[in-house]
Amino acid sequence: MDPLTEAKKKLMPEMTDLLTKRYQILQTIQMEEPIGRRTLSELAGMTERDIRKETDLLRGQQLIEAKTAGMAISPQGIEVLEALKEFMREMSGLSNMEKQLKAILGISQVLILPQDSDDIPAVKTKIGKEAARLLEMKFPLHKKIAVTGGSTMAAISKEISSDKRDRSLQFIAARGGLGEDVLHQANTIASLFAEKTGGAVKTLYLPDHLSAEAYEMMMREPVIKEMMDLYDETDVVVHGIGNAEEIALHRKSSPEEVEMIRKGGAVSEAFGYYFDNEGNVVYRIRTAGIQMEQVQKAKAILAVAGGRSKAKAILSYFNIAPRQTVLVTDEGAARKIIELTTKQEEF
Amino acid sequence: MDPLTEAKKKLMPEMTDLLTKRYQILQTIQMEEPIGRRTLSELAGMTERDIRKETDLLRGQQLIEAKTAGMAISPQGIEVLEALKEFMREMSGLSNMEKQLKAILGISQVLILPQDSDDIPAVKTKIGKEAARLLEMKFPLHKKIAVTGGSTMAAISKEISSDKRDRSLQFIAARGGLGEDVLHQANTIASLFAEKTGGAVKTLYLPDHLSAEAYEMMMREPVIKEMMDLYDETDVVVHGIGNAEEIALHRKSSPEEVEMIRKGGAVSEAFGYYFDNEGNVVYRIRTAGIQMEQVQKAKAILAVAGGRSKAKAILSYFNIAPRQTVLVTDEGAARKIIELTTKQEEF
DNA sequence: TTCAAGTTGGACGGTTTTTGTCCCACTCAA
């Protein structure tokens, strides 16, 4: 930390807490607007009185506006949040946590966003926004981009800016269909990316749960083979990380599949692979999709997952995640990951 | 002001006052140590309770130590003061006041130090220190340095560091003797400078109040003429600015001199010249010394004067001060000068 | 040595501010 800030802290020890508190309130208001005192106090974990005092001040500073429907952030408030973003990352230790995660997960870049998407759904939007920014930076160099499905991936697609259109981009669905949830399927997401950027899209429509024979047969089809070749040429992979149980329940999995997943001690899921705590592949869905070996070859990989409930899954997957993977997550997940790993060290 | 600080101010409006208050207290403690609560509260213009609260905090932060003789600053406290120096100059508007003074006085560099040497004598030490730093910067390029007398000049001589000794420096007393006050005479001060730097010194011992005939005679003496030639070659002039009345009273001035000074409306004094509010020379002491024309030719001029009581004198002198003059002063004088000039504009 | 001035830390009651907790009138979407 720079000596000036250090000195200020010495002279005003209250500063850190105050700044953090108000920043967090302002941030939560931005995400949940319009919001009232009582709801806000629950989200922020403070008493209503405290919230009231601080919001009165923020209103006095014209950083928020109090309408009848609730409080909302003002343009000035947004500016303040923006100006303090980097500083708060440093101050609240996010920057430091990023370093720790890099070491724990064995990768070279981690981005942590404040708060926990388990508590505040809007944090997912922030994750999506930052992931979108990171992805956009790859566009000039890397054109073939494989994407998976999931709500997190959907959040990214929403935040891709349509400003920098690039017709040479090609988005590839990393997976076949996933049963019913159309909005969050890889195919849908890939199409959304393509639409926003003006690029092309390659989709892969296949039932999720094929019999062994049907699977073999399909793999020999020219359309499918073409996809498999595309996976080989993939430059960038963008994917979410799922909780094994959640996903298994959510999908129409056959009883024997669920059994495999349970018995194998699967914790995480990515690209249709299920991994246990040590990162071993416990099970794999028999659907066409990108292979782990093909992911390894990608020049850039963006793994996106947030919320403390995803901590175990993230840890599990990163046992075998390629080195070049970049993780975008949130404070909730990061804290939990650090907690889990430091606890293990105690034993 | 940088956007980050701006944003912090928005989020913590209390910051400015708090920081200023504590900084000022810490600063005063440094200058007046050891000092007690009551004395400190008078100097800082705060209630004893307030001082107590803040000093308790500062002690908690280990920035000051409370001994039985009073409170004193700790090494850490000095570090904090040092680290915040520039920031506080900006924050407290000193930086801005410097700009204003430059415009008002028509010069290109002004340095203002916090507080008022009329209230806190130790501020004079700070002024001396900064002036000494500025002067030292000239040493490598400019070797012939003329200095005047006065308590402010004495303060500078005390703060010249003996680290960077330079035997090629030559210090010249800008004036002959000044009656009794030996310690603050130009001759003494010049010798002090020379001693600290290892340089040479040229002194000029002459009675202050000569008759017209004696004066003419002396000016023809070779020793004196030599000095006058030296003045022509002077690179740097360092001088104080005095209040006309004060100086006239302090010196053993003849009644007719006092009369001249009074009638002429003299306000300031420098180099033995008395100036009125418009900068006209009202009277000049008949002693050998540097001429105003010779001062004009100097490459660098350092004018040093602090305390709100000097404000009028400073304003008066700067009517005719050479452009290349640099002023070192304090907050008290600066505020008063700005107050005086903006009031005039109202009429 | 004595004394006066100045120091810190402790104490305490009156005063102000803060805090927790209601209530009310209102909005807005269902």
Place this chain on the structure above:
DNA sequence: TTGAGTGGGACAAAAACCGTCCAACTTGAA
């Protein structure tokens, strides 16, 4: 229309703050 949610007002209890002493001590001068 209803009901959940909103901001603002209000108020008593609790806490913090403030002004003001005092006692014990140090220190430097007389």
